[in-house]
Amino acid sequence: MTNRKQEFMKQEGTVFPGKTYAEQLLAPIFRDQRDYLYKEMLAVQRVHVLMLYEQGIISREDGKEMLRALLEAEDADLTYDPRYEDVFFLLEARLEQTAGCLAGNMHIGKSRNDMGVTMYRLALRRRLALLLEQVLVLQESVLCAAEEHAGTIMPAYTHTQPAQPTTLGHYLLAVHDVLQRDMQRLLASYDTVNLSPLGAAALATTGFPINRHRTAELLGFAGLAENSYDAIAGADYILAGSAAVLTMMTNTGRVVQDLLLQATKEFGGILVAAPYVQISSIMPQKRNPVSLEHARALSSSACGEALVVFHMIHNTPFGDIVDTEDDLQPHLYRSIEQALRALKLLDAVIRTMEVDVSHLAEKAQQHSITITELADVLAREKGIPFRQAHQLAARVAKSCLAEGKELSDLSAAEASTVLAEVELTDAEWAGIVSPAEFIRRRSVTGGPNLEEVKRMMAERKSRLQQSQQEVQSRQAAVEAAERLQQQLIQRLLS
16 A cells, blocks of 8 residues: 555655646646636736836836736737646746746735636626626517517417417517516626725735725726625625526526427427528428527526536635635636527527417417406406306316317307306307407506507617616726726836
């Protein structure tokens, strides 16, 4: 056993990092930092140098040398080198080659702790902004489809069984409203993320007279994660983003499932456009709606990655800890990337799908789907207590089922015979068996009545514009900060 241990240690080495640690941890983390965080790492370094100069902590000449070194580092070849623990230390070594000992002064009043959390917040903010933009795009396409099909009659389902008539426009407005709540959750998570921890240093700030508000301004943050311990220890900004994505992708998966059912030959409600279906390699009649299947799979994948984030943070100490850092962050980024792909696929399908309007209307005539209106008429116009009216309506539905008939196959006289206690006129019966009349009478706030759907649609269009402005204002603030940062750099270098 001793010889085996010695042989293993000979391969591993006797100083940090051991071979296994470097291969299984440092190299993968290096690649993740390079791919996900390098841009943010440089941004944090730049604004910190600008602030140090403005505060008189470093000289103008030193600031110029540091910024020149940082600008050169933007195009650096980042290949893993086991001599350096991660991208942070590799960058530091490169900066020392360019700026000499001055590179070390970049870390005055700054720790890897606050620098790391700032990078994570910047990277997450950028991805949430992309997600917000895509949700707006999808909301717009859903609204357009809802407007086109405001009067398209279709069966609605409860417990996967035909329930009552509604319209495709009414259904799509419901999808839009869920997306709007997803939008609000994403905006709230964006605002939680959009606070600067920079200047918290290790956790207790610094003895140097730094200006945290200035670095927050230059990075486009809306304010500070003020308490320096919270700035380092708090991980709820990560959870907020994960929760928003998890909720949205769960919602998205349910809509995709509905569309997949409607695209089947058995349901036949929609036809997925040719660019988004795949032909079978052996069955030439097949039109496989793979775009929707992939959207469903990606939604599930996004949910899984978001849940990983929760599990990795759960029961960790409230402080600086690796569990919330480099091992965790890629799961969150991948979750958002998968969500973006799912939303784009769903958007493409909704924009291009063909709806079989006549087939949906025909389906809305089947399975005694308007029978609720019979119970309502008996209670509303015949004065029968509703529970008794419900039982009488059920009697008619069971009679139709037993005889293999639809409600519309019965005449008013035949329906009255089944009811026994009640006489219905031809006009009353015609209104009861008509899906269009069923929908027209559902004019209560939020119902499928055409005028009510149009009212809701106009309101949703106005609200969508407000959401677009909210997203644009946040992005404009970030862009303005980036322009200011570049102006200050050019001014210092010139």
